[in-house]
Amino acid sequence: MKVCMFHLMPYRDLPADFERRYKSAYLDPVWFDVADPDKVGRYYNWTLDEMAYAARAGMHGLCTNQHHQNVYGFMANPSLMGAALAKMTSGQNVAIVQIGSTLPSTSPPTRIAEEYAMIDCLSGGRLVAGFPTGLPTDATISNGVVPVEQRARYREALELVLKAWSAREVFAWNGRHYQLPMVNLWPRPVQQPHPPIWIPGSGSATTVEFVVDRDDCFCHLSYFGAKNAETLGDYYWDTVAQRGRDANPYRLGFLQLIGVSESDEAAEEYAPHVEYFFHKLLYTPQYYQAIPGYQDLPSLTRALEAPLRERFDLQALKYKDFVERGFLMAGSAATVRDQLIAAVKRLRIGHLLALLHFGSMPHELCLKNIDLFCREVLPALSDLWDDEWHDRWWPQRLQPPAPSGPREARPEDRLRGA
Amino acid sequence: MPAFGPRTLRLWQGGIETRVETGGDGPPLVFLHGPWGLVGDRDFLALLAEGHRVHAPWHPGTSPGNPEAIHRLDDWLDLVVYYGEVLDRLGLERPALIGHSFGGMLACEIAAAMPERVGRLVLIDPLGLWRADLPVRNWMILPENQRNAALFADPAGPAAARFFALPADPAGRVAAQAGFTWAQACTGKFVWPLPDKGLTKRIHRIAAPTLILWGAADGIIAPAYAQDFAERIAGARVQMIAGAGHLPQVEQPQETARLVREFLADG
Numbered sequence: 255m256k257v258c259m260f261h262l263m264p265y266r267d268l269p270a271d272f273e274r275r276y277k278s279a280y281l282d283p284v285w286f287d288v289a290d291p292d293k294v295g296r297y298y299n300w301t302l303d304e305m306a307y308a309a310r311a312g313m314h315g316l317c318t319n320q321h322h323q324n325v326y327g328f329m330a331n332p333s334l335m336g337a338a339l340a341k342m343t344s345g346q347n348v349a350i351v352q353i354g355s356t357l358p359s360t361s362p363p364t365r366i367a368e369e370y371a372m373i374d375c376l377s378g379g380r381l382v383a384g385f386p387t388g389l390p391t392d393a394t395i396s397n398g399v400v401p402v403e404q405r406a407r408y409r410e411a412l413e414l415v416l417k418a419w420s421a422r423e424v425f426a427w428n429g430r431h432y433q434l435p436m437v438n439l440w441p442r443p444v445q446q447p448h449p450p451i452w453i454p455g456s457g458s459a460t461t462v463e464f465v466v467d468r469d470d471c472f473c474h475l476s477y478f479g480a481k482n483a484e485t486l487g488d489y490y491w492d493t494v495a496q497r498g499r500d501a502n503p504y505r506l507g508f509l510q511l512i513g514v515s516e517s518d519e520a521a522e523e524y525a526p527h528v529e530y531f532f533h534k535l536l537y538t539p540q541y542y543q544a545i546p547g548y549q550d551l552p553s554l555t556r557a558l559e560a561p562l563r564e565r566f567d568l569q570a571l572k573y574k575d576f577v578e579r580g581f582l583m584a585g586s587a588a589t590v591r592d593q594l595i596a597a598v599k600r601l602r603i604g605h606l607l608a609l610l611h612f613g614s615m616p617h618e619l620c621l622k623n624i625d626l627f628c629r630e631v632l633p634a635l636s637d638l639w640d641d642e643w644h645d646r647w648w649p650q651r652l653q654p655p656a657p658s659g660p661r662e663a664r665p666e667d668r669l670r671g672a
Numbered sequence: 673m674p675a676f677g678p679r680t681l682r683l684w685q686g687g688i689e690t691r692v693e694t695g696g697d698g699p700p701l702v703f704l705h706g707p708w709g710l711v712g713d714r715d716f717l718a719l720l721a722e723g724h725r726v727h728a729p730w731h732p733g734t735s736p737g738n739p740e741a742i743h744r745l746d747d748w749l750d751l752v753v754y755y756g757e758v759l760d761r762l763g764l765e766r767p768a769l770i771g772h773s774f775g776g777m778l779a780c781e782i783a784a785a786m787p788e789r790v791g792r793l794v795l796i797d798p799l800g801l802w803r804a805d806l807p808v809r810n811w812m813i814l815p816e817n818q819r820n821a822a823l824f825a826d827p828a829g830p831a832a833a834r835f836f837a838l839p840a841d842p843a844g845r846v847a848a849q850a851g852f853t854w855a856q857a858c859t860g861k862f863v864w865p866l867p868d869k870g871l872t873k874r875i876h877r878i879a880a881p882t883l884i885l886w887g888a889a890d891g892i893i894a895p896a897y898a899q900d901f902a903e904r905i906a907g908a909r910v911q912m913i914a915g916a917g918h919l920p921q922v923e924q925p926q927e928t929a930r931l932v933r934e935f936l937a938d939g
Binding site for chain 2: 277394401541554558646
């Protein structure tokens with residue numbers, strides 16, 4: 255399997271009374287009342303350094319993401335971070351996983367096609383192209399996208415980007431949402447016709463079906479841990495089977511908060527940071543997330559009937575609860591390793607997105623977490639699935655060398671047209 | 673009370689199914705509902721139907737069974753031309769238009785684009801204008817308690833309780849909740865992110881005699897907007913409604929219906 259370091263780039267030093275002063279980590283806190291630009295400069299640099307450190311320590315990929323107007327993560331343009339990481343990891347066997355820029359909120363979306371192509375050229379073909387629809391608050395409030403149009407814009411934009419990457423001719427795009435008289439992108443990605451596509455989702459049935467039909471990698475970006483993702487995971491694999499796709503675990507990515515220490519007791523060093531993460535950073539009220547139109551009527555109805563994702567009263571939970579309920583896998587390397595292997599097998603995860611920095615975690619503790627994880631946990635995960643499945647959603651140039659002797663043709667190779 | 677019956681029109685090259693509630697006898701009147709759908713307006717419509725033939729179309733996308741219809745219209749030009757087709761299909765030459773909130777903005781746009789098609793115009797707490805000093809509150813992203821207090825003069829009163837009431841059976845409950853949200857999504861398509869789409873450039877074309885009603889405790893659109901509309905529509909009259917927030921036809925249906933009927937009867 256592949257393991258990627260995920261980073262949100264949060265504000266690490268919020269005032270203690272933050273959640274009493276504001277009703278939301280999104281939109282409401284005014285920059286000048288909370289933030290210090292010099293500190294933020296340090297956070298951006300630490301984030302890049304932590305990611306580069308993870309690459310040197312053996313992580314297979316580095317994940318950036320886009321969010322706006324909040325304290326929880328503000329890589330407002332993930333391509334800026336991805337470009338820096340591509341340069342910082344020049345020549346290394348590590349993927350730059352942009353997961354990524356939000357298509358509906360960028361107009362025209364060929365801007366993202368260009369940025370991704372730049373990163374793919376800059377990194378020598380190491381890009382994974384992630385295409386999130388974007389959180390409702392980000393797309394519709396921060397960027398003013400009409401909620402009920404977000405999905406249609408997304409789909410048209412994705413189609414446009416894919417065509418712009420590989421078209422041999424100059425073409426005009428006469429779309430419903432975008433019109434361009436001449437599209438002839440410079441540069442084009444190294445990986446043709448397109449880099450591997452990963453599409454994140456947080457529990458919308460419509461997104462799951464869309465991704466399975468497209469045969470892309472679906473990444474479940476939950477913060478509630480593998481234990482709480484079984485309903486969605488089962489729904490995902492049922493959908494995969496119903497729609498005639500293979501059970502290749504690499505078509506599923508999953509995010510997990512992880513904290514590794516010398517012992518289970520010592521892992522309590524992560525307590526303040528995970529509580530900070532869930533109490534302050536994930537402090538987003540429903541009325542900023544459940545914006546009318548963000549979900550189409552069938553998804554909305556299904557969510558009201560039987561939510562794919564459970565909701566929790568995060569403020570009431572403490573470190574012990576987060577660990578017990580599996581939101582955070584914390585403990586000695588052996589504890590984390592056992593839990594992760596069980597979760598990976600249960601959910602059939604091919605791409606694990608390890609959130610090794612969360613909340614107020616200081617730079618040094620993050621480096622320690624990366625170091626312990628990569629030395630003592632990662633080796634036990636790397637070989638999972640590879641005896642049986644080929645990762646079709648990974649940059650070709652990063653494929654590990656084939657084991658000795660010719661590999662038998664597999665069903666998934668045929669699906670891909672190989 | 674006069675009986676109301678729904679019928680379904682197939683419009684827009686067959687792409688939009690529109691349910692229309694029709695009832696009562698008398699001169700024709702078209703009611704254009706606000707962001708929360710037609711369900712809460714039924715008592716008010718019944719009162720109007722005592723003396724009028726009332727037609728109340730569900731906005732595109734909100735008719736049961738046809739949510740995809742919302743994707744057949746992109747902008748205000750589409751929406752206004754579509755409502756021209758609705759009037760044609762209902763066989764209404766020059767009806768009175770009564771619009772609430774989003775429906776009020778829509779009624780203004782129809783009356784400005786097709787002044788010859790609107791006999792009289794009643795605007796109930798309409799959207800459509802924007803004042804930087806009194807920004808319209810975005811009802812789609814308000815916490816429940818703030819939303820309820822903005823919609824109702826008495827958010828704990830019986831009208832609010834009826835408006836937000838859900839059926840007891842689980843399926844009906846889900847359908848009602850989903851419908852309530854989806855109606856905001858469909859109407860929101862035309863007013864997101866701000867309900868100012870240039871009406872102020874077109875509003876001078878409204879020729880119909882106009883009555884502007886406003887809930888004195890409207891917490892979504894400040895009652896001061898009533899005067900802004902009145903200044904831009906020749907001869908328009910303003911009437912405040914006490915004991916009502918953004919939904920006077922729900923919170924004070926008798927009084928609102930009385931004012932509408934008097935205005936429509938007057939000439």
